[in-house]
Amino acid sequence: MDARSESQPTPTKSRTTVERKSERELVITRTVNGPVRLVFEAWAKPELFAQWWVPKSVGLTLVSCEADVRTGGQYRLVFRCGDSEPMAFFGRYIEVIPQARIVWTNDEAEDAGPVTTVSFEEKGGKTLLVMQELYPSKEALDAELASGAKSCVDETFDQLDDLLLVAA
């Protein structure tokens, strides 16, 4: 009984939805338990952003995080997966309206990267986040869908193997 309830997501989880709204558009929604003022702060301050953008379960390490969250500002995130070469993700903020909206480009994929818009909407002390990833073409989104299947999981298991070897 206990084991079952542990393995099943509680009703407060699974609040995140992902939907392909059109040929070149993904929409992700989530309600975060806090006022828009604080949710925006957690998004716009690099030292806070770095605490949540790379969840541990993904198996990536955030090496550095620079973000100037203003209209016209730029960002650069560097990740590492195990001992692999670091990967950089970068772009610029097309529009930043404090506590309402952030729009940014994803330039590491050159012309194939999406423009991402996140909007913040406060409802009863909570914040509804709606993220739209708009790709330049259907082909670009299809390619992303395919590459999304690749993950850092294999390297993570390698790391676990190493740990177990040391432990043994």
Add this chain to the structure above:
Amino acid sequence: MVKCSTAGLDASFTALSDATRRGVLEQLGRSDASITDLADKFQMTLAGMMKHVGILEQAGLVTTEKVGRVRTCKLGTRRLDEETAWLEQHRQLWESRFDELDKVVDELKRKEKNNGRKK
């Protein structure tokens, strides 16, 4: 493998974008049916239904088999499973990301409350 599934996703999303084709999938979920049955059910010509079934077949969502003069259609779920899996994987990434965001926001709320008390 990865490249293969791109074409599959592409064809499936096209196939699912039409209300009649979604209806056909629903129908085939209940029982297999011939093209004639489906054409009757959805009140369209045989040629029209063949076109829809052809698109579903290309996407791997439906398989057909011709026995004598009758072409029977049944559900083929492979591609649909792949897409569902991809979207679920993507959802899980965002779910864990936003779970972490929730924690950061909780921490900010706590700090704000403490600061409020000090004042």
